[in-house]
Amino acid sequence: MTQPNLANYGFTDEQQQVYDMVYRFSRDELHPLCAKMDREDWFPEERFRTLHEVGLLGTSIPEAYGGQGLGFLEQCFIAEAMSYWNPTFGAGWLGTDSICAHNIVRNASEDLKQEILPGFCDGSIIGALGMTEPGAGSDALGSMATTAIRDGNGDGDDYIINGRKMFITMGPVAQIILLYAKTDPEKGSRGVSAFAFDTRTDGFKVAQVLDKMGWRGIPTAELVFDDCRVPASRLVGPENGGVGVLMSGLNMERVMMCFHMIGVAQRALDISLEYAAQRKQFGQAIANFQLVQGILADMYTDIQSMRALSYQLAKEVHDLKVGGGGRGEIHMRSSACMLHAGRTLMKVVDNGVQVHGGTGYILESEINQLYRIGKLMEIGAGTNQIRQIIIAQELLK
Ligand SMILES: Cc1cc2nc3c(=O)[nH]c(=O)nc-3n(C[C@H](O)[C@H](O)[C@H](O)COP(=O)(O)OP(=O)(O)OC[C@H]3O[C@@H](n4cnc5c(N)ncnc54)[C@H](O)[C@@H]3O)c2cc1C
Incomplete structure (x- = not known):
């Protein structure tokens, strides 16, 4: 299945085109780098810096500074498609192009933006x-x-x-x-x-x-x-205004992380389907066994719930103005989205390892790489417990 039909979720043809373009590019150019990156902890810096050649740097930066001026939803689909084929590359892209650059766009002075944003767009600056x-x-x-x-x-x-x-x-x-x-x-x-x-x-x-x-x-x-x-x-931002800067983009960043997680989860399902079809035990493909089918169906259903919640939240936060997030209902809803996505991703990759049996336990298998990546999504950018605390604090107000 791999590529979602975004029209089913109310997204536009243009957003589907962005997804499909990044999907094809990442499959052909970034996926082949995965194994070496994981094995040797090797950062393909040159490939990263030349992402601007295909319009994938400065995506959140207005065209006036040399950026692509894309909307938040388009960036979310870039994160999902890139992370499907190369999750660590996708995570690095999120860190610089979204989390760092986006906050500078939203909060820096005009002079500072003119000085540094072009560098984010041409690959000379990594953030x-x-x-x-x-x-x-x-x-x-x-x-x-x-x-x-x-x-x-x-x-x-x-x-x-x-x-x-x-x-x-x-x-x-x-x-x-x-x-x-x-x-x-x-x-x-x-x-x-x-x-x-x-x-x-x-x-x-x-x-x-x-x-x-x-x-x-x-x-x-x-x-x-x-x-x-x-x-x-x-x-x-102003002196002593760090909390405002942090909070201004936080809800958007957290929702965008959920798209990274969807990409990882979908890849885990797709390679598990392939493995179940080719791996034979008891004289037949393990995909024929209903207990294995049950695991695959659970993985699919879990991913559906990640998509439903994350796609909905993306529509809610996509045009949050500075000062519009970081508190209240949207803060609670985006924390719930991330809590759910992180936990669900962990269930999906765990099930993926199960389908792969012993092969899934071997470090160099792709599903094992996805499993190890998945755990970070319950820790980074605010742990599960911090997400729970935010939700409970809002509920109990
Ligand atoms: C691979 C990786 C990349 C990262 N990238 C960045 C980055 O680019 N920039 C950056 O600034 N940070 C980054 N981080 C840091 C990340 O955001 C923190 O690891 C995370 O916020 C948790 O902080 P901690 O590790 O100090 O855990 P701690 O805060 O020490 O937490 C340990 C445990 O205690 C629990 N806990 C803590 N306080 C409470 C409480 N009040 N109630 C209940 N439970 C609680 C936590 O949930 C957790 O289970 C990264 C981390 C990793 C592992």
Whole structure:
């Protein structure tokens, strides 16, 4: 089945065309890279930077800055189609093109946008998000220890950044990190600001590249900021306005992550169907056994529920204005969408491994790669428990 008929869900022919184009490109160009990326934790940097040649960089960036100016829904379908054929590549694309660039588009000053957005569009800039720290994960804002203090000795127009960031996707290859740091530590989470941090700044270094169980092929690192001097013009949003920047795109980003998960889940079903048809036991294909058929039917049904909820939420968040999300019903609904998608993906890939038997337990099998990728979707971008807390807090208001 692989390619969904988006008209069934009320989407347009143009959105189907975007999906189909990215599907074909990813099948031909990105899928062949999967095995090496996973085995060697190899990032195909050149292929990533030349995505602009097929219109897949700067998708959320307006044409005035050299971007594609696509809508949110089109970006969601890019994420789904790319992640179907190469999930880690899709995740890396999401991190830079959506999460980092999109927040800069929404919140940065005009001068800053003109300075850096063209680089996101032509592949010269890869972006990352720097929020989590060794001591600040789920409580990212409250426990944040990284500081950006106005330099009292100069003209007061610079900040000096000190601290460490942990688990930063694309950290070792990024030129711009959307970096969160405390500009007014006394104010707690209300004293956090966002910066477009240039990794060529003195005092920045990659402390370690982390060896992960999944998402192998896009580098994840611990980063160190040691007396890094950053001009105030690099602020994204107002000083102490970091929470607003974070919240402005959060609901959209979380829903877009669900499309990444749908791509992974659909691939798990399709390769399980193929395997069940060719694997013979007791003199026949295991697809003939009704217990195996039951697993496949469950996988299909679970994916249907992921699509129904995620496609619906995408329509609800696609034109959220700055300040329109991060609280209230839409915050609860997008958290529920992500909680459901992460859990359901884990069920789907678990069932996929089951259909593959011992082969599914072998690291180099594709279903095993998808299983290892799937677990992150219950942890990253807010764990299942944090998603539950957001939902319960809204319910109990
Ligand atoms: C591969 C990978 C890529 C990542 N990429 C990025 C990135 O690009 N940028 C970035 O900033 N971060 C990134 N992260 C970090 C990710 O967002 C965090 O790992 C996640 O938010 C959880 O934080 P933690 O790992 O510190 O877990 P912790 O917060 O220490 O949580 C540990 C456990 O305690 C539970 N827990 C914590 N608090 C509560 C509570 N109040 N109630 C109930 N349970 C609770 C959690 O749910 C979890 O089960 C990445 C992580 C990974 C693994």
